[in-house]
Amino acid sequence: MTDQPLVLGIETSCDETGIGIVRGHTLLADAVASSVEEHARFGGVVPEVASRAHLEAMVPTLERACDTAGIRLADVDAIAVTSGPGLVGALLVGVAAAKALAIGLGKPIYGVNHLAAHVAVDQLEHGPLPEPCLAMLVSGGHSSLLRVEDVTLGVTPLGATIDDAAGEAFDKVARLLGLPFPGGPHIDREARSGNSIAIDFPRGLTSRRDLERHRFDFSFSGLKTSVARWVEAQQRAGVAVPVADVAASFQEAVCDVLTRKAVDAAVSEGIDTILIGGGVAANSRLRSMAEERASAKGIRVRVPRPGLCTDNGAMVAALGTELVARGRTASALDLPADSSQPITTVVA
Ligand code: KG4
Ligand code: ZN
Numbered sequence: 001m002t003d004q005p006l007v008l009g010i011e012t013s014c015d016e017t018g019i020g021i022v023r024g025h026t027l028l029a030d031a032v033a034s035s036v037e038e039h040a041r042f043g044g045v046v047p048e049v050a051s052r053a054h055l056e057a058m059v060p061t062l063e064r065a066c067d068t069a070g071i072r073l074a075d076v077d078a079i080a081v082t083s084g085p086g087l088v089g090a091l092l093v094g095v096a097a098a099k100a101l102a103i104g105l106g107k108p109i110y111g112v113n114h115l116a117a118h119v120a121v122d123q124l125e126h127g128p129l130p131e132p133c134l135a136m137l138v139s140g141g142h143s144s145l146l147r148v149e150d151v152t153l154g155v156t157p158l159g160a161t162i163d164d165a166a167g168e169a170f171d172k173v174a175r176l177l178g179l180p181f182p183g184g185p186h187i188d189r190e191a192r193s194g195n196s197i198a199i200d201f202p203r204g205l206t207s208r209r210d211l212e213r214h215r216f217d218f219s220f221s222g223l224k225t226s227v228a229r230w231v232e233a234q235q236r237a238g239v240a241v242p243v244a245d246v247a248a249s250f251q252e253a254v255c256d257v258l259t260r261k262a263v264d265a266a267v268s269e270g271i272d273t274i275l276i277g278g279g280v281a282a283n284s285r286l287r288s289m290a291e292e293r294a295s296a297k298g299i300r301v302r303v304p305r306p307g308l309c310t311d312n313g314a315m316v317a318a319l320g321t322e323l324v325a326r327g328r329t330a331s332a333l334d335l336p337a338d339s340s341q342p343i344t345t346v347v348a
Contacts, residue, residue: 015050019064
C-alpha cells in the first residue's frame with residue numbers, strides 16, 4: 001500500500017452530511033450539505049430531521065465530492081466513516097452508506113471516532129501532528145482536553161465538560177439574546193462591538209477547591225444560568241438588554257476558562273503544541289486569547305481554518321489516510337454505529 005493512500009471520508013454524526021476525499025495529507029474535495037436551516041426554528045438539532053436530510057443528501061454530496069476531486073469511486077484505497085459518537089440515527093445513515101461502498105468496491109472500511117477526526121484534520125493544513133500534542137475540542141456536543149501521542153492509536157482524556165458543551169452554551173445564550181441558531185457565530189459578531197468587562201460572569205470550575213478535583217474539566221451550565229438571570233433582571237427593570245456587552249462578557253468568560261485550562265494542561269504535560277478543533281474553534285476571541293496566553297509560555301497554537309473546524313468529511317478522510325498509511329487494522333463489515341463511542345476507541 002502506498003504511503004499516500006486515497007481515502008473517502010463520510011461524516012453524518014450531527015446535521016452536516018460531509019464527504020471528503022484526501023490523498024496522503026492533500027485535501028482533494030470537501031463537500032458538505034447542512035440541514036442546519038431545517039433545525040433553526042426548533043433552536044437545536046432534531047435527530048429525525050437530521051437523519052432524513054442525510055439520506056437525501058448522501059448520493060448528491062458523494063457525486064459532488066468525486067467530481068471536485070476528479071476521481072472515480074473505484075480509485076479509492078479505503079472508505080472511512082464516523083461510527084460515533086453522535087446521533088445514532090444520523091450515524092446509521094453514514095455507516096450504512098460506507099458499508100455499501102466498501103462491499104460494492106471491495107475496499108476496507110474504517111469506522112472512526114468523530115473526536116479523533118477533529119484532531120487529525122489539522123494535518124491537511126499544518127502538516128504532520130507533533131507527537132505528543134494537546135488537543136482542545138470544543139463544539140456543540142463536546143468540550144475536551146486530550147493528550148494525543150498517535151491519533152491512530154488512541155488519545156488520553158485529561159478533562160471534559162461536566163455539563164453543557166461550550167458550543168451548547170453559545171447556542172443557549174444566543175437564544176436568550178434573541179439571536180438565531182446556531183448562536184456561536186452571532187455572539188462572535190455581536191461581541192466585536194461590545195465591552196467584554198461590562199459584566200463579570202462566573203468562570204466555572206476555577207476556584208481553588210474545584211481545581212483540586214476538576215483541574216482540566218469544564219462547566220458552562222452555571223455561566224448560562226447567570227447570563228439568563230442577568231438578562232431577566234434587566235427586562236424586569238424595563239431596561240433594554242445591551243446585547244453586544246452581554247455577548248462580549250459571556251464570550252470572554254468562556255474563552256478565559258478554555259484557554260487558561262488548555263495552557264495549564266500543556267504546561268503540566270510538558271507539551272509544546274496546542275491544537276484547537278470543533279465548531280467553537282472558529283471563535284475569533286478564542287483564537288486570539290489562546291495565541292496570546294500560549295505564546296507567553298512558549299507554546300504553539302494550531303487551529304484549522306473555520307471550514308475544517310466545523311463538522312465535515314475531510315476530517316474523517318484525513319484520519320482514514322493516516323490509519324491506512326500506518327497499517328492499522330480495518331473495521332469488520334458488521335461494524336455498528338455507536339452513539340457513545342469512547343474517545344479511547346479510534347477505530348471501531
Ligand atoms: O463541530 P460543530 O460543527 O458540530 C458539533 O459537533 O457540535 O460545532 C457546532 C458548534 C455550535 O454550537 C456553534 O454555535 C459553534 O460550534 N460555533 C461557534 C462559532 N462558530 C460555530 N461558537 C463560537 N464562535 C463561533 N464563531
Ligand atoms: Zn464535531
